[in-house]
Amino acid sequence: MIPVLLIFIPVFAGLISFLLKNERTVKGWALVSSLIVLATSIGAITTNNPASTLFDATWLPSLGARFTVSLDGMSKMLVLLTAVAFTLVFVATNKNEYKHTAAFYGLMLLTQAGLMGVFLATDCLLFYFFWEFALIPVYFLCSIWGGKKRIAVTFKFFIYTFVGSLFMLVGILYLYFLTPDQSFSLNSFYSLKLTLTQQCNAFLLFFIAFAIKMPIFPLHTWQPDAYEQSPTATTMILSGVMVKMGLFGVIKWLLPIVPLAINRYAMPVMILSVIGVLYASLIAIKQDDVKRLIAYSSIAHIGLMCAAIFSQKNIALEGVLIQMFNHGINVIGLWIVANAIEQQLGTRKLSELGGLAVTAPKLAILTVIMAFANVALPLTNAFIGEFLMFNGIFQYNIWLAAVAGISIILAAVYTLNMVQKIFYGNTVTATEKAIDIDNNVFLSLSITAVLILVLGVFPQPLIDLTKSAVHLLFVK
Amino acid sequence: MGITQSLFWFLSVLALVAALMVLLSKNPVHSVLWLIVVFFAISGHYILLNAQFLAIVNLIVYAGAIMVLFLFVIMLMNPNTETEPRKNFLVQIAGIVAGGCLLTVFISLVKQASEMNNKTALLKTGNIGLIGNLGKALFSDFVVPFEISSVLFLSAMVGAVVIGKKN
Amino acid sequence: MSKIIYLVPLFPLIGFLINGLGRKFLSKPLISIIASGAILASFIVSVLLFINVKNTGSISAAYFDFINFANVVIPFAFQIDQLSSLFLLIITGIGFLIHLYSSAYMHEETSHHYARYFAYLNLFVFSMLLLVMGANYVIMFIGWEGVGLCSYLLIGYWFKNINYTYAAKKAFVMNRIGDLGFLLAVFWLINKLGTVAYVDVFANVSKLSQADITIITTLLFIGAMGKSAQIPLYTWLPDAMAGPTPVSALIHAATMVTAGIYMIARSNILYTMAPQTQAFIAVIGLATALFAASIALKQDDIKKVLAYSTVSQLGYMFLGLGVGAYTGAVFHVMTHAFFKALLFLGAGSVIHAMHHEQDIRKMGGLKKYLPITHITFLLGCLAIAGVPPFSGFFSKDEILTAAYAKNPLLYYFGMAGALMTSFYMFRLYALTFLGKFRGTHEQEHHLHESPLAMTIPLLVLAALSVVGGFIGVPEVFKADSHWLEHFLSPIFAQSAALTESHHLSHSTEYTMIGTSTALILVTIIFAWKKFSNYVPNEGENEGFNKLLANKWYVDELYNSIIVKPIELFSGLLKNVIEKNVIDGAVNGVGKLVVASSRQLRLIQNGQVGSYILIMVVFIIVFLFAWINDLTIVRFFNKLF
Amino acid sequence: MPIQYYIYLALTLFTIGIIGVLTRRNAIIIFMCIELMLNAVNLLLVAFSKMHNGIALVTNKDSMVGIDAQLFVFFIMVVAAAEVSVGLAIIVMMYRNTHSIDVNFLNRLKN
Amino acid sequence: MNAIILSALAGVVMMLSGIFTNKQSVIKLVSIIALLVLITGNVLQTYGHCSIQIDTKNLLAFSKAGLYFNTLIFISTFVYFILSGKAIEKAGVNVAEYFALIFFVLCGVSILTSFNGLLMFFLGIEILSIPLYILTGSDKRNLKSNEASLKYFLMGSFSTGLMLMGIALVFGATGNFSLNATGQKTAYDVLNAGILAPVGLLFIFISMLFKVSAAPFHFWTPDVYDGAPSVFTSFMSTIVKAAGFYAFIHLFETKSYDLGPSWKLLLTFAIVLTLLVGNITAIFQHSVKRMLAYSSISQAGFMLFSLYSSNTLAKEGIFIYTVAYSFATIGVFAILIYLKDYTFDGYNGLAKTQPVLAFTNTVFLLSLAGIPLTAGFFGKYFMLASAVKAGAPLMLVIVAVLFAAISVYYYFKVIQAMYFKQGDAELNDNVPTSFKTALIAIAIVIILIGIFPSTVLNWLYF
Incomplete structure (x- = not known):
């Protein structure tokens, strides 16, 4: 029953949110709802009772599609991430002003429902449904509340991902007709015995969607623009949770179904990913806009995760799972910082910032923590994931690991660049009158920081949560 | 070559020549008249094929009623204008070439159509074209389409009214 | 005893947390008491552990699984053996002195920044302790990167000065380059052995192929290059002098930079089994020693001289490691920690007195104003120069002797470096303390000896610099007198078993010691004479001197062959490739669609005639396709 | 008469009709050409009707096979008549508004 | 049979109602009642209560x-009446x-859903078409409407x-107009035995493609739809289009109606070209x-897939597609008619004034x-599913989805105009609440x- 709650609490909360009039009520309502979802998701990760982790109902009997949602280790973790992310976002952006507040929060909550659905669905058609369901509110969020070039940029984003998901739809149909019982259920898909050609067909069709969503080089160009132009709250969700959809898809919907194809395409995909990692890191060095910088940094991180998945080593996969969570937390932290800066100073340009540590020491300290989590310093959460992932890539191919490893140097360069240009030096016009962050931002950043450190020192609970999922993927 | 054959060839040539003249006449009135000639030739064929009812109907309905309607309309519009400015020469050539190709393809297809070899259309004999038999069939087996065609007429009538009525 | 191990890093951590979180509420004296007290507590525990280890051998403690997945199990475990307990003493001991010193040195800071400073220092000690206490390479790596972080924070402590933050960034990034090597070595170990715990790795070292060992050791050494500032990754260290002087003393002289030595000494068995890597280390170490020393000759910034001297001394240590003199290297780490900390703190005292003037050309004659500083500094100089019987003499001698045994050429070069060391140290000494004061009158007016909190550490360290060498008196003087070698022997036993020790004859050793001492003394006197009455001279930095004064233009070289190309390349990627090629392709598809739309709609020209013409054409096409259907179908089947 | 002759004849007439549609601009002439096409079809249908009837007569003297084609022709005429009434009404309406029945004149709607 | 007769009768009733009353709302009311009667009659027949039993001599098969x-x-017509009445x-x-x-x-539609021979098929198509020629030209003063009507008429007659x-040739080869009988005769491999x-x-295929x-063979569509009064375009x-598709599928669903191997090829060609022209030009x-x-x-391009695969899935699909497509298009047109300016800019800021x-x-x-x-x-x-099931080349399906993605471009342009652009979309008229309610109801459906x-x-399947 829990999975259903996880999906439908945000749906109803979102629909109700549309009807609310008062701005503060809406914000409070959204926060309350996200807290309830958070509580539910904590319940979800602690339970193992099949009655509460699985829900199955008829949906489209004639098509062989059922409304099946269930929790396994991986989805538990991602559900938790989604819940945490939304709570953090709502807390951190509480002071942001939006026109049509009710609609904004309504759409945000609907996005949450979509994301939950993606992570929970074990029926492929349902998965596809939620996949798109998560996208549409985001389209409106970005187009209505975004920056100057929002319409064109969001549209590019939408078309890009939509093309991808249509390919996936063809792939889903392709596999569906190969299943013996004409069913969309995950188990039928897992029980498929496919020839190499069939696997390759299915792989290519699915992977385009996932690759665009992640995104991996060279399909990434929608992302920096979209991140830059979206309202920050949405950007947080986009980069914190939504990009995980692609990785999640590969792990859950590709890896066990088309192992031969994965094996066959592993090398090219990994090379692309590694190129993307370096490419994005190098571009990040030159970025002047904080949001774009974080965007490229995110592309680099995701590229590494993609490479790790395709190494097909269970240690790397474990790393990816952990990193999905950790990257989500970290990048949201960075966005909160970016948002705090933009809200207060009205600029995101590194060249217009400087010396903020003088006027906003709390923000500076917390940002430094985020920054070092971003460069995967040991004892921050990101280290564990990267450590395991690099291990796996290393097992697959030493040279790839070595080349990808350059990114840990480049990551230090661009991240520290950012910290330096924002916080160090003497104050400039933009930062002279800045005041330190308010309690909301402080609270959310502190939570993030605590998560970063706690998971950096005690990653084992997260590993234990997802261990079985990784194991199952390789047993199949 | 018997008389029937001679008639067949005569009517065929007449139909074709008249049809061509429909195209070639500059004056639309002449076109109408040539078309009537075509209809007459075709009616002649019907008679040869012993489809007397259709021959008559063709004359009355087509050559008579419909063509007269055409004539009225043309007269109404302005009989004296040396009608249309000719179409762009290239377009005409293109049209003729396309038509020629189509005809060539048709002919080659019919030539290949071996299932039609040794089949003939019965001339002068047979009674299915007789009005009695047709009438019987029309009011027994084909009563439904017959009735339904009234809907067609009705809609055409309503249509003509809607279009023609002055606001 | 193993139950109290965790206390060692815990105290600094607590100190860090209290000072870090309470920086708004705590008063300055309280802050310094908390910070110093934490380190002192650690020191006491370290002493207890040291005694325990000395008596009963190594102890270890595992706390929780840091990473436990499939066959990779990495516990969060500490291992205290002879090597690490020695380092513990150095770190906490010198750390405490430096904390004490800092409490006075940093008194001008606001309490807010004061607390931040001490929090960073405590965090640094914590990381350094993790580095040396860890029972496996991953825990070591945590500390390894942790000290990099703290170094970054402390170098950039005065963050308002943007140049300092550049230095901090440079330090971190260069360290990271090395860290990548370290990390790859760890992966290699996990991949080949499935474990990173020292005990298991060293026990299973025979399972590794020769190539594996060579690669692993090389990669680890690359890590050490970054952390211990060896060629080519040394340039961050001189720049790191941007941090407060006690920081330089603690991090960039006494502790962090020796992490590389510690790591290699720790992995001695691997290195012993990889003679190629050892040779490589020896060459790099020696080259660094000479190169840095040559630069130090012409530096005018008091801290820069010491910084290059540190790089140079680290080179000696690597030389020692490279020639298999592990004990010697560790010994030199220890003595170097004493005298280099002393020198830095002394320099700090001078700077303090000079109101943050660091240019030695503008000093001079400070002898009479700063007596304690002067005496202790002189002792430090003598120690670093290797004058018997100061501590530096013993440790340096041990390394050079071992080098001679390996290859006399190494020794000769090493000796040349030692001479340079004595020259630039006494140049420094003479310019600072001798002659006439060359600063402004205002500075002269304010010159005074530093407070007690600063001079006590100086005195303690001076004492240690003087007597510290006696724990490792060479065999040649007295048999079984090398206490350190004896103490550390369990660590290096496995390596020792693999190498036949070729002892030099006593006469050779005596000759070497005699010659070197004589040469050093000559150099010292030369420098003393030359610079005791120094007058600034415009034309002195010409030709070769200019090259040295500008540090061989290495920074500029790096800038033009590495940094600039990368910048240009990223600029190219950002502005051309990303914008025009990749995004251009995406947008190009969009534009193509729109353009084709513009063209395609022209077919819809509004003319019935052409519509029908097209239809007729397609009817012909359809008929044709139908006639030739098999051919076309076959064609398409081939196509797809 | 061999059926091919009729087929050729009908198809030729049909094609002439098509060519007329393609080459003329006068809406009424185009319409007439379409009527010509319909007549070609009618002729073909009647010929086929007699062909099938002839085949059937061999076995059954009173066979009515093929009568449906003749009735089909009848219905085609019905439809044609209806079409003519509507079509001419449209042409007249057009003429009233534009004083032209040139189809090339009809190009407000394009692209 | 109920549907055919009742719709014809309803037509007559409507025709006469114009004589008795001039009140347009009354006429509309009568039409809605007639439509409801029609629906009832049809539903009754569906469940076996055929009130008018006529022997159709195998010309119609229900x-x-x-x-x-x-x-x-x-x-759908009901929805259309409600929204666009x-x-x-x-x-x-x-x-x-x-x-x-x-x-x-509608009478024509009813015939097209039940014809059992080419004769009824032909009549159905004509009954369907002729009123449309007139409706297209019903805005007599508008030259565009005139032009559309004439173009439609000329090209329609040509097709x-x-x-x-086509029918004549088929008859020549088979001697029969019946679908079943024709089927028997051409059940052999047409390539070898007949031309x-x-x-x-x-x-016939080509003319149906036209329809x-x-x-x-689409050229008439943009001009006619553009020129006709919007309400009739809708x-x-x-x-009408959906009915055309049903007839098309109905005609070609029996396997025996096979054009040989190139059949699929031609259809593929038509599908790709249709999608291309429709989407790109839009x-x-x-x-x-x-x-x-x-x-x-472009939607027709998608619907052609049902013809391509002609399996049960395709038939189910055409039902869903009809509903989805008809409801949505009727809705879009109903809103369009309220606007003063039919260009994209005319929609600017509609969300603000008319949420x-x-x-x-x-x-x-x-x-x-x-x-x-x-x-x-x-x-x-x-x-898509039916096509994949029928073993269509994946390339074809992929092309289709790519064009579907392109279609997003122009549909979303309207959404962008409404929500994200500044402007005051001007309306012709006040929007009555009942209209809004109906719209919402249909959106919910x-x-x-x-x-x-x-x-x-x-x-x-009930």
Whole structure:
């Protein structure tokens, strides 16, 4: 029953949110709802009772599609991430002003429902449904509340991902007709015995969607623009949770179904990913806009995760799972910082910032923590994931690991660049009158920081949560 | 070559020549008249094929009623204008070439159509074209389409009214 | 005893947390008491552990699984053996002195920044302790990167000065380059052995192929290059002098930079089994020693001289490691920690007195104003120069002797470096303390000896610099007198078993010691004479001197062959490739669609005639396709 | 008469009709050409009707096979008549508004 | 049979009602009642209560599917009356006649869903077409309307000629107009044994491509849809087109009607070309109405998949597609008619002034674009699924989805104009609450079908 709650609490909360009039009520309502979802998701990760982790109902009997949602280790973790992310976002952006507040929060909550659905669905058609369901509110969020070039940029984003998901739809149909019982259920898909050609067909069709969503080089160009132009709250969700959809898809919907194809395409995909990692890191060095910088940094991180998945080593996969969570937390932290800066100073340009540590020491300290989590310093959460992932890539191919490893140097360069240009030096016009962050931002950043450190020192609970999922993927 | 054959060839040539003249006449009135000639030739064929009812109907309905309607309309519009400015020469050539190709393809297809070899259309004999038999069939087996065609007429009538009525 | 191990890093951590979180509420004296007290507590525990280890051998403690997945199990475990307990003493001991010193040195800071400073220092000690206490390479790596972080924070402590933050960034990034090597070595170990715990790795070292060992050791050494500032990754260290002087003393002289030595000494068995890597280390170490020393000759910034001297001394240590003199290297780490900390703190005292003037050309004659500083500094100089019987003499001698045994050429070069060391140290000494004061009158007016909190550490360290060498008196003087070698022997036993020790004859050793001492003394006197009455001279930095004064233009070289190309390349990627090629392709598809739309709609020209013409054409096409259907179908089947 | 002759004849007439549609601009002439096409079809249908009837007569003297084609022709005429009434009404309406029945004149709607 | 007779009668009633009353609202009311009677009659027949039993001599055959389709069409017409009834009143003076003509079209539709021979097929098509020529030209003063009407008429008659030639050839080869009988005769491999029958079928095929406005025989569509009064464009592009498709499939669903191996090839060609022309050309349009005309071409491209695969899935699909497509398009047109300016800019800022219109229009457009959670998604889904099931080359399906993605471009341009652009969309008229309610109801239906298409499908199998 829990999975259903996880999906439908945000749906109803979102629909109700549309009807609310008062701005503060809406914000409070959204926060309350996200807290309830958070509580539910904590319940979800602690339970193992099949009655509460699985829900199955008829949906489209004639098509062989059922409304099946269930929790396994991986989805538990991602559900938790989604819940945490939304709570953090709502807390951190509480002071942001939006026109049509009710609609904004309504759409945000609907996005949450979509994301939950993606992570929970074990029926492929349902998965596809939620996949798109998560996208549409985001389209409106970005187009209505975004920056100057929002319409064109969001549209590019939408078309890009939509093309991808249509390919996936063809792939889903392709596999569906190969299943013996004409069913969309995950188990039928897992029980498929496919020839190499069939696997390759299915792989290519699915992977385009996932690759665009992640995104991996060279399909990434929608992302920096979209991140830059979206309202920050949405950007947080986009980069914190939504990009995980692609990785999640590969792990859950590709890896066990088309192992031969994965094996066959592993090398090219990994090379692309590694190129993307370096490419994005190098571009990040030159970025002047904080949001774009974080965007490229995110592309680099995701590229590494993609490479790790395709190494097909269970240690790397474990790393990816952990990193999905950790990257989500970290990048949201960075966005909160970016948002705090933009809200207060009205600029995101590194060249217009400087010396903020003088006027906003709390923000500076917390940002430094985020920054070092971003460069995967040991004892921050990101280290564990990267450590395991690099291990796996290393097992697959030493040279790839070595080349990808350059990114840990480049990551230090661009991240520290950012910290330096924002916080160090003497104050400039933009930062002279800045005041330190308010309690909301402080609270959310502190939570993030605590998560970063706690998971950096005690990653084992997260590993234990997802261990079985990784194991199952390789047993199949 | 018997008389029937001679008639067949005569009517065929007449139909074709008249049809061509429909195209070639500059004056639309002449076109109408040539078309009537075509209809007459075709009616002649019907008679040869012993489809007397259709021959008559063709004359009355087509050559008579419909063509007269055409004539009225043309007269109404302005009989004296040396009608249309000719179409762009290239377009005409293109049209003729396309038509020629189509005809060539048709002919080659019919030539290949071996299932039609040794089949003939019965001339002068047979009674299915007789009005009695047709009438019987029309009011027994084909009563439904017959009735339904009234809907067609009705809609055409309503249509003509809607279009023609002055606001 | 193993139950109290965790206390060692815990105290600094607590100190860090209290000072870090309470920086708004705590008063300055309280802050310094908390910070110093934490380190002192650690020191006491370290002493207890040291005694325990000395008596009963190594102890270890595992706390929780840091990473436990499939066959990779990495516990969060500490291992205290002879090597690490020695380092513990150095770190906490010198750390405490430096904390004490800092409490006075940093008194001008606001309490807010004061607390931040001490929090960073405590965090640094914590990381350094993790580095040396860890029972496996991953825990070591945590500390390894942790000290990099703290170094970054402390170098950039005065963050308002943007140049300092550049230095901090440079330090971190260069360290990271090395860290990548370290990390790859760890992966290699996990991949080949499935474990990173020292005990298991060293026990299973025979399972590794020769190539594996060579690669692993090389990669680890690359890590050490970054952390211990060896060629080519040394340039961050001189720049790191941007941090407060006690920081330089603690991090960039006494502790962090020796992490590389510690790591290699720790992995001695691997290195012993990889003679190629050892040779490589020896060459790099020696080259660094000479190169840095040559630069130090012409530096005018008091801290820069010491910084290059540190790089140079680290080179000696690597030389020692490279020639298999592990004990010697560790010994030199220890003595170097004493005298280099002393020198830095002394320099700090001078700077303090000079109101943050660091240019030695503008000093001079400070002898009479700063007596304690002067005496202790002189002792430090003598120690670093290797004058018997100061501590530096013993440790340096041990390394050079071992080098001679390996290859006399190494020794000769090493000796040349030692001479340079004595020259630039006494140049420094003479310019600072001798002659006439060359600063402004205002500075002269304010010159005074530093407070007690600063001079006590100086005195303690001076004492240690003087007597510290006696724990490792060479065999040649007295048999079984090398206490350190004896103490550390369990660590290096496995390596020792693999190498036949070729002892030099006593006469050779005596000759070497005699010659070197004589040469050093000559150099010292030369420098003393030359610079005791120094007058600034415009034309002195010409030709070769200019090259040295500008540090061989290495920074500029790096800038033009590495940094600039990368910048240009990223600029190219950002502005051309990303914008025009990749995004251009995406947008190009969009534009193509729109353009084709513009063209395609022209077919819809509004003319019935052409519509029908097209239809007729397609009817012909359809008929044709139908006639030739098999051919076309076959064609398409081939196509797809 | 061999059926091919009729087929050729009908198809030729049909094609002439098509060519007329393609080459003329006068809406009424185009319409007439379409009527010509319909007549070609009618002729073909009647010929086929007699062909099938002839085949059937061999076995059954009173066979009515093929009568449906003749009735089909009848219905085609019905439809044609209806079409003519509507079509001419449209042409007249057009003429009233534009004083032209040139189809090339009809190009407000394009692209 | 109920549907055919009742719709013809309803037409007559409407025709006469114009004589007795001039009140347009009364006429509209009568038409709605007549339509409800029609629906009832059809539903009754579906469940075996045929009130008028006529022996059709095997010329008509009433199948369940056909009757269901009738119902769907009638319901769509009902929706159309509800949403656009007011617009029909305003389209001209001959309101009663317009309704009559619409009912005659419905009669044609009913024939097309039940024909069992080429004769009835032909009559059905003609009954369907002739009223449309008139409706297209019903705005007599408007030159565009005139032009559209004449173009439609000329080209429509031309395609009728083609169809008749096809029928004649088929008859020549088989001696029969009946679908079943013809089927028996041509059940052998046409390639070896015959030429005339397949060529004839090819002609019928082409003329049907014309009717459903598939490329390369689509040329009439944009001009006619653009020129016709919007309210009738709405009718033509939805209800009539869907019926055309049903007839098309009905005609070619028996396997024996096979054009040989190239059959699929030609169809593939038509599908790809239709999608290409429809989608690509729609992008550059400035007028939303004309864009919708092209979009209807592209939708036809998708619907052609049902012909390509001709399996049960395809048939289910065409039902869903019809509902999804018709409802959405009718809705979009109903809103379009309220606007002063038919260009994209005319929609600027509609969300601010008319949130309900903007929202429902968004739902309709999303459905047209085939975004999940709307009925349109399942329409496309079924089409693609049936094609994959029928073993279509994956390339073809991929091409189709790529074009679907392109279609998002122009549909979303409207959404962008409504929500994200500044402006004051001007309306012709006040929007009555009842209209808004109806729009919302239909939007909800579209979403419900988008989530539970099974409800519709189950009803089919009931």
